[in-house]
Amino acid sequence: LAKTTQPISMDSYEGQEVNITCSHNNIATNDYITWYQQFPSQGPRFIIQGYKTKVTNEVASLFIPADRKSSTLSLPRVSLSDTAVYYCLVGDMYPGAGSYQLTFGKGTKLSVIP
């Protein structure tokens, strides 16, 4: 199972772009990279997912270099409501029987300051 390493916490001012980098040195060929957001006392919420290069949706962008050993979640112009914990996950997109498991790391606690 590929393990992930993220910064424990980050602070940012409102309106700034925030980049959170996740390290996954032993990512496997079939692994997808997924990011989730979690607010206190709520379940995690899917933000974005990618396999390689760059993916963008209405809330974030995900940058994945060619070696796929890391990925960077980019949140444009953050607001106070973006204060949350952000998790990077790596998992097999074609799991065999008994081999699949999504592993959440400790996550990055993002605090947005007014």
Place this chain on the structure above:
Amino acid sequence: KAGVTQTPRYLIKTRGQQVTLSCSPISGHRSVSWYQQTPGQGLQFLFEYFSETQRNKGNFPGRFSGRQFSNSRSEMNVSTLELGDSALYLCASSLAVGSSYEQYFGPGTRLTVT
């Protein structure tokens, strides 16, 4: 479309008792995963069910068990409760097994063991 629902939302039990938690996935989703979240250990994978079969199991003792019904609803059971079982238990559903499928999390069941 209704989201993932979990019942009950809050539960207080005594050491040695057993507890059953319920999860109703999003309509059409056939995969249900369970996670335990504690401040110290973070989000930890318990098990995943797909088409009424357990596909994978995390590193938890046999006191933790689960099942899935033909309508994809799932239950998890914890027997002989210990103080350390106090946690937020999260259920997530997805269309199928594999990290390329987005997981939708429920609000969780807050279990307190006294």
